[in-house]
Amino acid sequence: MKEQLPALIVIVPLLIALLSPLVAYFSTRLLRGLGLTAAAVSFVSAVGALGHALTKGPWHYYFGNWAPPWGIEYVIDPLSGLMAVLVSFLSLVVLIYTDSFLREEGWLKQGIHYALYLLLTAGLLGMTVTGDVFNLYVFLEISSLSAYGLIASGGYKATVSAFRYVLVGTVGASFYLLGVGYLYAITGSLNMADLTVRLQPLLDSQAVLIAMVLILVGMGIKMALFPLHGWLPDAYTYSPPAAIPFIAGVMTKVMAYVLLRYFFFIFGVLNGFVPLVLEVVGWIAALGIILASVMAIAQSDFRRMLAFSSVAQVGYIGLGLSLGNMFGFIGAVFHIINHAIMKCCLFLVAGGVKWKTGEHLIEKYAEMSRRMPLTMGAFLLGAFSMVGIPPTAGFFSKWYLILGAIEKDLWIYVVVIILSSLLNAIYFFRVIEQAYLKKAPVAEREKFVEDKKPELPATMLVPIVVLGACILVVGILNEPLVSNILLMAFPGGGL
């Protein structure tokens, strides 16, 4: 079974998802157990695949044993392996977290929720490891549909925002599919490696430029790059707290990864129209970072603030993509990892506070640090990481991004990153002040002084603390991560 690892990463969660309604009919405890084992097996096989890729080079796995341009293949190289490990790890952690939200739901609702969640995991994992552009579209649709389902199950306002998310998401997917159509029209193949080879002579033709723009717009919509982010704030604000940490943390990042895969590997960063397109992406991302950070300051609802800060952080990844050099690539990929962990942790904290107090508005967070010390501790780490305070991971992705920007002599980007760090500081310290310094109204204080229950059930508190610790660990251990994995992943190899 050892040599089937790439398939297992995606197949195991898929299989368990398909059986979820059936298993839920018999016993929801068995369902929880199976769900956790599925995520755990997927995580272990992702780690194994990454290990194999690092030691023995990229791993090509042919489905149905058909050679690539004809059949579909999975490619585990350091980049996709690392992303698979990230996605499966976060899926495992958030799955443990959602357990207590579903405790009192009916068996069918639980079965459907586990099925949708595991399908979302399988869809995202499928997108990261696939080597076939159309297969990527299919798994994009699986993850999107399960995300629509998860978001829509959260009450009426969620339904309206889910509808807008469906519309915009499908427009994005159609743009991407037309882009794939253009590529298929001029090269005749759907396999990424084959595409790269056959595109080399054609890189100056207009059709490739149009394909680039289409894929960029398509994935830009799904990734919530600045002008195309309209759907994100409502979708994140009104969705149920059980589903949103994983969607917010990982979905937009996998879409950003797809753009990285296209622009760094398939189109190649230096030839044809790519530098021109990337420069436009850079300017849009820079504008997006500033405006989204400013909008985040204006929010009073904690989750909406996090949503706008997500749009800003995705701008960083866009910036790293547009730099095109080694440090830009390292900064972008490292920021994908950091931001996935940070955003997941912050939304877990938001969900935890909602579970404990039912509050979302920031001014209701008064004296929260006394009631939920560990949760707010993890929030503190996440906030410092978003602002970019050194020992945490967020600082080091800014370190590489600015280094890449200086290397390309693009000083405007340096100013933008610095300015946005300060804007982040403004809206995060506002929440820190509220949670740590302000006094709660007297009525509320008696309420929480005498309830002796632990701040959160263990199944919720452990993921929050684990992710908080991860932020610090990834920050401190970023050098081995960068030198061993990211440098190997860069198309030019370890420069």
Add this chain to the structure above:
Amino acid sequence: MSMEFLLAYRPLWAILISLVAAALIMLTGDKRPNLRETWTIVAAVGKMLIVFSMLPLVLAGGVIEIEPFKIARGVSLHLRADAAGMVFAVLASFLWVVTSFYSIGYMRKLQEEHQTGYFACFAVCLSATMGIAFAANLLTFFVFYEILTIATYPLVVHHRDQESIKAGRKYLAYTLIAGQLFLVGILWVQFLVGHGDFQPGGFLAGKASVGALQTIFLLMTLGTAVKAGVMPVHGWLPSAMVAPTPVSALLHAVAVVKAGAFGIVRIVGYVFGPQLLAQLGVAQILAWFAAFTIIVSSLIAMAQDNLKKRLAFSTIGQLSYVVLGAALLTPLGIMGGIFHIVAHAVMKITLFFCAGAIFATTQLTRVSELNGIGREMPYTMGAFTVGAVGITGLPFIVGFISKWNLALGSLQGGQGVYVGVLLLSSLLSAAYFLPIVYAAFFKKSEPQVAKHHCGEANKMMLIPLLITAAVSIVLGVFPNAGGGLYDLAAMSAQSIVSGQFMVGGW
């Protein structure tokens, strides 16, 4: 673990010991205050022992250098106990021991709440200060620099009232912006040179165009000058006086502000180097800013009625002595600057301790209310007089020695005007300190002071304050007493000017 490994990694243990203590303090919490306080004292004493154990080796000209692990691509967490670093480390660790006892007494006397958070943040601040002292490359320096910024914020907003929250915001605005500017400078150097390791005599010569080097110098000095309280960017320091007095004493007299001054010394001595700065001509501008700060801050100090605000502006002025020393680019000037870090720290901490003692016992904060306090609290005011007179530059108190070297340094550099600045500032500091001493001892005591008859401050606060006063006198007479700080300062100045680490005793 082999003994050799233990000894070689001492700088790292010095940093980690108080981090561990901070964790233990948070764990013990408010339930067992005595146990919590022992953690602080154990950590303080332990840190002092570790630091002092490294002294003989460094005094002999040696250097302890380790790179435990890499923190970013091509950059490692590089710690080095060299002469300049030891000066700051010895000073900070010694004064932390004293401040720990003082703050226990102060906190117990005023029954402050949130004491667990207070002591934990204090411990983290001190570990960051050690990190700054021992940092051997720009990124390590910056990592601990930012940790210090964040760890000081809870101490500034300790009282949780509206005024301290506003002061906290101001503090964060200044220091975070400075941190980001400093970061851009570091990244530019990292890009130009590929590493950021401190090299006595500087490593940037010829690495980029003059314009680029000047901008980098501007970015870096702006980043550190905010913490060093150089005039245009000093705004946060007076408003941070809302913090409890032990915080103002140790952090705003020793740890945080000195980190900024020490940063400028590092940049001038170990990143750019005197020769390069002379060519760039930017050191002159820095010297003017420092001189401007010395004079103007002394003038403003005179107008301050709140005792702690007056001490704050005096700190701003005295810190610019260090900046001036560094900016003179002459061996004696740099040595004077580095030694002034020690001198000012010891004297100013005494003054802040006195201010705290007076506040704790009589709730008085305004200078105008202190008439006749000398008779009520003779020892406190005695120590206050020693500190005040020391700052004005009276011989046989440590302030005089550093001021003497600074004057010599400015003459050595041919910039006599700064001698005038130093003399004028001595007069001005006399103008804002001596009236307090005179009022305290010779003026008839105010009705509410007499009514109190509260007598001396309690023992836990009085002893530290007397110790620091005694130290400032002892150091005034024997500058090398206790830790050979004078030699260390001389050695670091010598190594900066000559350009290599191993340098014989002065």
Add this chain to the structure above:
Amino acid sequence: MRELFTEHLIYWLILFLFMLGPYGMIFKKNLVKKLMSMNIMQVAVILFFLALGQKTGGTIPINLPGLIGAEHYINPLPHTLMLTAIVVSLATLGVSLGLLLTVQKRYGTLEEDELLRRMNQ
């Protein structure tokens, strides 16, 4: 000029249909009309792929005993891909119609402005 016209006319028609999607979605007020424009967009992409697969003189891609050689049959790959794309568009249409049904039942309207007003009450 003639062959540019004959060989690329179909592309322009498809692209016009394709861009009708975002236009309708942004400017139409009724949610169902937005949904219809989304579906038009998906159909346009499906047509694009099928247009790629055509060959002059190619029959349907089922193996006739006599006929050997690739030029006799049209390209089966786009048709397979578009089977999947059609199913995907069916799925998204189904889910969004379900969404619209719920929204209509709860808020009683499908006009965007009216809906926003009622939601924010």
Add this chain to the structure above:
Amino acid sequence: MKFVRAGALLVVVVMTVVLFIGAGALPAIYNPQSPASTHVSDRYIEKSVEETGSLNFVTAVLADYRGYDTLGETTVIFTAGLAAVVLLRSAQKADSRGKKVPLAKAGKGMSERFGTIVLNTAARFVIPFVTLYGVYVLVGGGEGNPGGGFQSGAVLAIAIIISRLVYGEGAAFNISGDLALILAGIGTFIYAFVGVLTLLWGGNFLEYGIAPFLMSAAEKHSLGISGIEIGVTLCVMATIIAIFDALARKEEVS
């Protein structure tokens, strides 16, 4: 708000013009030498009969060469079923005004309400043939005539929906909503399980040729293809019924 709409219109118009100009660079349609028709598809056409044993090239590509895509596609249907059911179910549970408002009024079958004999006899006659035809479409797809999992699933679902419409919820020939959802999961699971079987036999996922039966490669492949077709049929049928049931359900039971 006005400014944003004008901006959006401008972007759409510019995008259209750019696409129109770019369309010229695309290969001419209908020419057999275009990259799309020469690079990959020629092998599908020439070798699919002896490699996969299916006369219909599209089925060959759909179920064998790119079989994994179709597994994804079937999962998409299942996901759509899940999403629709969870959506429509939660809509009925508690309306914001607290009343239980069923989505559709149906519940009772048309025959009870209208009570005529015509409906019953027609239904009794139509349903078996529709079911039979559905099964034929699945099984008969071999000799080159059209057929396959998706179409037969849809036809079978129609049979059950007719009986639901005519006889109402209590219809004999009926699958309940919850069971339908479970069946949809099982259907796609059958598809994936065929792949897992090939894994257990030592081949890659969905490698039909590895089956240890004593058959020629082509027959193994066609066996595999029919295996997944059954899964697809079950999934499509069950999903359509699940969505129909969520719409027509009277009261929220669980």
